[in-house]
Amino acid sequence: MEFQRQQGSKPLYQQIEAWMTTQIENGTWEGGDRLPSEQFLAKEMDVSRGTLRKAIQKLMRQGLLEQKQGSGTYVRQQKISYPFAQELLSFAEAMEMKDYNFDTDIISQKIVQPSEWVQNYLDISLYDLVFYIKRVRRIDGEPALIIESWIAVDRCPGIEQANFNQDGLFNSIEMYSSSPISYGVRKFAAKVLNAEEAKLLHLTMGDPALHLSQQTFNSHDIPLECSQIVLRSDQYELTSVLKR
Structure with missing residues (x-):
């Protein structure tokens, strides 16, 4: 499932946040999975790294993602x-x-x-x-x-x-x-x-x-x-x- 930008809809970072949430909820991204690098994701989604990072930070505050120093961003294992x-x-x-x-x-x-x-x-x-x-x-x-x-x-x-x-x-x-x-x-x-x-x-x-x-x-x-x-x-x- 590829990210598709919706023109005239929600702000772009919210669209990315919703798409990433769907990937986690439907099991495409499972707990413990490491996300591709921000550089790779931003290029694939045709968005700026700043916009992508804003979506990732929101998902981290929601407890869906976590960052491990020197390792990358991961889907958090849900208890x-x-x-x-x-x-x-x-x-x-x-x-x-x-x-x-x-x-x-x-x-x-x-x-x-x-x-x-x-x-x-x-x-x-x-x-x-x-x-x-x-x-x-x-x-x-x-x-x-x-x-x-x-x-x-x-x-x-x-x-x-x-x-x-x-x-x-x-x-x-x-x-x-x-x-x-x-x-x-x-x-x-x-x-x-x-x-x-x-x-x-x-x-x-x-x-x-x-x-x-x-x-x-x-x-x-x-x-x-x-x-x-x-x-x-x-x-x-x-x-x-x-x-x-």
Whole structure:
């Protein structure tokens, strides 16, 4: 698709901006692609470099393009957005809403005695067993987050039989619990990856990440599960829509 100047229409730099935006939105220019040099583009489009640069700078302010010193101008990789800060959704539910291709690696699953942290979050004793599961969720084959979850066995009997490769955490809990999930609490904090987390997320130890701690409750204010989630922040982000 070639750039075509529209006579008597918008200013030329806005026409270039709109054309470049179309190239990005229709996938002709993909995230991470390096644009041809300004000299080449200006010649091909028959415009001045100043006019072209004005369009590029607008797209940079919009977050569609970025410049890397000594390398050139690139299409910015767009982060996948999670609505975890505004809705009580599992990862699977959030990805299904956005029609993303995702899958799961189950690292470990077993019945265990709860740690002190789990006892406090689930309001149980040391002798109340929990079902523990550790998973890595991937989008298009790329690891996105690590989820460790603890579910009170006596509140979700048979939960260890759930197919967590296929079903989301919340759906599985509600399948085996006598009462549905009513609400949840999530806390967010910055963290740096340890060696194991970095290996699972294909990153480097010490890289920044986002940490979420989660509790979900039934309508009687009884906690059903608690989770620790590590989300890579280089390609994914949380969103929150706030209304006044």
